[in-house]
């Protein structure tokens with residue numbers, strides 16, 4: 001089947017979607033996708049970011065499609081012609097969809113762990129407008145604890161359903177899902193059950209925004225200060241192939257390896273993700289290359305680089321010893337301890 005996207009033609013297998021065909025062509029014509037995830041069955045069709053204009057339905061029926069189509073769930077027809085980045089209508093629609101997604105999403109990028117690798121941040125950068133027209137109150141939620149490893153910030157969720165599908169397709173006892181509907185829809189766990197399944201950590205990787213983040217990495221560093229390395233270990237639960245996010249020789253977090261569309265190559269287990277933070281546990285293969293425009297590339301070091309030693313005063317990095325002592329209050333006896341020590345001293 002032949003499809004032409006923004007004037008570039010490609011032959012594809014029947015059953016290929018417009019988005020998949022665009023990804024085969026690559027470059028600027030690839031529509032953004034916030035809910036479609038090639039590794040998850042049935043994903044897509046929720047966020048409407050990937051809208052395109054079909055200017056010719058097929059060779060058999062040359063009429064254009066009247067509405068903009070979600071490219072992730074629209075199959076290619078032989079002779080189809082599509083406009084993506086070259087269509088004013090599409091660019092307008094992407095702008096509006098971005099505005100809608102940001103209606104309830106807080107602009108808390110400065111304190112969000114997803115900043116720097118957030119699909120919504122990238123979408124807003126490309127298609128967002130500088131001002132909001134929204135004057136109503138934003139949605140708020142009571143904080144909810146969904147387990148030891150995953151932090152849920154429901155107000156950042158864009159209801160893409162990726163995490164629900166990950167839990168459905170990767171774990172055998174899904175305990176969370178979308179509860180309620182419309183403005184009240186939210187990701188939650190049934191009867192406040194914790195998510196402790198062996199593959200539940202993958203929900204962090206598939207979440208396009210900062211709604212599900214890694215508790216073991218929380219507020220440790222901005223992602224662009226970390227150096228990602230490909231590494232592997234022998235694991236009997238998953239492929240064991242990961243990306244280690246290092247600061248110096250400290251592993252600050254472990255994620256699955258992601259491709260240029262920010263989708264994981266292979267899902268990994270919770271043991272690899274959360275329990276192996278010692279470099280000795282891993283065979284480090286080398287620096288990970290980031291194809292996608294990313295702030296992580298700010299510190300791109302895939303070129304040849306020598307080890308760097310930071311020459312600076314210890315005080316600048318750690319503060320003065322006496323101040324640290326005061327802050328830790330090591331010499332101030334805690335309430336209750338005083339008596340005990342006094343008693344013990346007298347005995």
Ligand code: SF4
Nearest residue numbers: 157158160161163207
């Ligand atoms: S928590 Fe994240 S992955 Fe789950 S539905 Fe919300 S935005 Fe999507």
Ligand code: FES
Nearest residue numbers: 036045047048072
């Ligand atoms: S990526 Fe197509 S609708 Fe979300």
